[in-house]
Amino acid sequence: MSNIILQAMAQQDTILGAVKFDWRQQTAEEYFSDSDGTKFDLAHAVQVLYHVDDHHVTLQNMWEQLADGGHLFALLLSDKRGMGRLFHEIWKWFPHGDDRLRTSLRSSGDVTRSLESSGISYVIAEDEHDVNLAECYKEDSEAGRLILDFLTQTSDVYAHPEMRSAVLEYCLRHSSSVDGKILFKVGSTAIMARKTAQN
Numbered sequence: 296m297s298n299i300i301l302q303a304m305a306q307q308d309t310i311l312g313a314v315k316f317d318w319r320q321q322t323a324e325e326y327f328s329d330s331d332g333t334k335f336d337l338a339h340a341v342q343v344l345y346h347v348d349d350h351h352v353t354l355q356n357m358w359e360q361l362a363d364g365g366h367l368f369a370l371l372l373s374d375k376r377g378m379g380r381l382f383h384e385i386w387k388w389f390p391h392g393d394d395r396l397r398t399s400l401r402s403s404g405d406v407t408r409s410l411e412s413s414g415i416s417y418v419i420a421e422d423e424h425d426v427n428l429a430e431c432y433k434e435d436s437e438a439g440r441l442i443l444d445f446l447t448q449t450s451d452v453y454a455h456p457e458m459r460s461a462v463l464e465y466c467l468r469h470s471s472s473v474d475g476k477i478l479f480k481v482g483s484t485a486i487m488a489r490k491t492a493q494n
C-alpha cells in the first residue's frame with residue numbers, strides 16, 4: 296500500500312489519535328544502515344520478509360531496536376501447506392542459484408529457524424484461506440497468468456513452460472473442485488516474540 300494511502304487511513308482512524316508518526320519511504324536496509332538506534336515497542340514485518348536482502352539480518356536488526364518488553368511480529372506464508380509449500384517444491388524442481396534464501400521463495404519456517412538460531416523464543420498462530428485458481432487453467436487468461444506469476448514469484452511464468460505445467464499439476468493435486476472453482480489452500484503463519492531482559 297502506498298505511503299499516501301496509509302497516511303490518510305492513519306489520520307482517519309481515531310484510535311490512532313495518540314500515536315505520533317514518522318513517515319518514511321525506504322527499504323529496511325536503508326533504514327537500518329542509517330538508524331539512530333531508537334527503541335520501539337513493536338517491530339513488524341507483515342508479508343515483507345520475502346523481499347529484504349537477508350531476512351536473518353533484518354530480523355536481528357528489528358530485534359536490536361526493540362525496547363525491553365517490546366514485541367516482534369512477522370507474518371509469512373506457512374511452509375506447511377499451500378503457496379509456502381509450493382515455494383519449496385518450485386525450488387526443488389527448478390533451483391535457480393545456490394541458495395533459496397537469496398530468492399523471495401521464503402516462508403515461515405525460515406523465520407522461525409532464524410529466531411531459534413538467535414536463541415529467541417516465539418509463539419505462532421496459523422491461519423488459512425482458499426484461493427480460486429480456476430483462471431490459471433484457462434488458456435489466454437490474463438488473470439490466470441498474473442496469478443501464476445505471483446504463485447511462482449516470476450515475472451513471466453509463460454516463458455518457463457515446464458515450471459508452468461509442474462505448478463498447474465501440483466496445484467490441481469492439492470486443490471478441491473467446488474462449483475467450477477479450483478480451491479487452493481493458502482496458509483499464513485503469524486510469529487510473535489517478546490523481548491525481555493533475559494533474551
Ligand SMILES: C[S@@+](CC[C@H](N)C(=O)[O-])C[C@H]1O[C@@H](n2cnc3c(N)ncnc32)[C@H](O)[C@@H]1O
Nearest residue numbers: 296321322323324340341342343344346347348
Ligand atoms: C506483500 S506487500 C505487504 C504490505 C503490507 N505489509 C501488507 O501486509 O499489506 C510487501 C511489501 O514489502 C515492501 N518491501 C519490499 N522490499 C522491501 C525492503 N527491502 N525493505 C522493506 N520493505 C520492503 C514492499 O514495498 C511492499 O509494501
